[in-house]
Amino acid sequence: MRRVRYESAGGPLFVEEAAVPEPGAGELLVRCEAVGVTLPVVRKVTEAADPIPLGGEIAGTVVAAGEDVSRFRAGDRVTGLCFGHGYADFALLREDMASPVPDDATCVDAVALVRGGLVARGALHAAGPVRGESVLVTAAASGAGQLAVRLARVLGARRVVGAVSDPAKAGFVRSLGADDCVRYGDERWGEPYDCVLDAVGGDLLTPALAALAPHGRLVAYSSGGGTIQAYDLLVGAKSVIGFQMALIARGRPELYERWRRELWRLFSDGALRPAVHGEFALEDAAKAHEAVQARANLGKVVLRP
Known part of the structure; x- marks a missing residue:
């Protein structure tokens, strides 16, 4: 082979x-x-x-x-x-x-949906209920980011915005159902957000935290590292939540399986296509x-x- x-x-x-x-x-x-x-x-x-x-x-x-x-x-x-x-x-x-x-899916559908979808669903779970809230997703054009944009909408977010490295990706991100798309280098990322899902880390953590509204939550699930200053959390009473899929798979397999079934149900219904x-x-x-x-x-x- x-x-x-x-x-x-x-x-x-x-x-x-x-x-x-x-x-x-x-x-x-x-x-x-x-x-x-x-x-x-x-x-x-x-x-x-x-x-x-x-x-x-x-x-x-x-x-x-x-x-x-x-x-x-x-x-x-x-x-x-x-x-x-x-x-x-x-x-x-x-x-x-x-x-x-499932019979109605291809193997390409499977690798595009399941792992990235589980990460996106898990990050949204870590963020808490987003119904009626504004959500910003970094790396919004990535394999997991695109699904986070779509799932945030499915879960009832009032406003969903994607953040990307290249403005040429804006059209793609909007086609996912995002209300808007911003670039990492922009001075401001629009209105303050109730929740930011960050898959990039590193130097992007500081502007991601700054984009939060008072009492907002930043879910960090990147392998890119980065540092946050405690004072930046105190101002505005903001929170940072770490998320790792492996801990869910090992420690809460029933939740992992429930999310997997949910992803395939949304796929079969046509509500979630990677x-x-x-x-x-x-x-x-x-x-x-x-x-x-x-x-x-x-x-x-x-x-x-």
């Missing part, structure tokens, strides 16, 4: 031939039909000291199951988070990380990474083995 790999931090991605892995206990062997490219994986390729397996969101068809697998069998379509080599024709997926793909920026062959994985790293994508970037 083909597999994408690299040999040193920041080194070029290349396709190599590798043996098809054997599923161990509790594992599924999946023929990959779609692989989601995420910013955390792109960052690790450029920043990690040692090479890592290129994993992430995969979707495809089960071709074999290891011992102790009870929920899936060969022929089932599944999606889930792969912690090993996922940029490949075949990948191993733990059964407890797998969920079924945008896909582009589909890349495995041989073009470097181009897919470039699009995500440059924040040039409008929606989810997907590999198609």
Whole structure:
């Protein structure tokens, strides 16, 4: 089978031939039909000291199951988070990380919707009820950001605004249902917001906090780090809430599953359809990474083995 790999931090991605892995206990062997490219994986390729397996969101068809697998069998379509080599024709997926793909959805739909949608839904859950409120979403054109914009509207937000790095993305963000779109470098981001969902972090935390109305909440769910001054919280009695999807998946699996079912219900009803920026062959994985790293994508970037 083909597999994408690299040999040193920041080194070029290349396709190599590798043996098809054997599923161990509790594992599924999946023929990959779609692989989601995420910013955390792109960052690790450029920043990690040692090479890592290129994993992430995969979707495809089960071709074999290891011992102790009870929920899936060969022929089932599944999606889930792969912690090993996922940029490949075949990948191993733990059964407890797998969920079924409905008949009315494609595997591309699955990798564009589930993980990013869970992150977006979780960030909105962390923010508290947003019905009747104003919400600002940073990285609004990203795989998770686009879904946060749409979900905020579904959950009854009065006003939803997207924030992006490039004004050329404004039309796309408005097409998601946003009332407006602002640029990170703008001096002001419009009216003060009841809630800001931030997926960027770093230097953007300060203007994101400044954009909040008194008693507003900033939900930080970025891997980009950053620092906030306590005084900036005291002025206006603002709050910062951290959110991490892994803690929900491990600690509250029933909530994780409820959100997953909610996402697929909204998808089937036509109320939530993820945008896909582009589909890349495995041989073009470097181009897919470039699009995500440059924040040039409008929606989810997907590999198609």
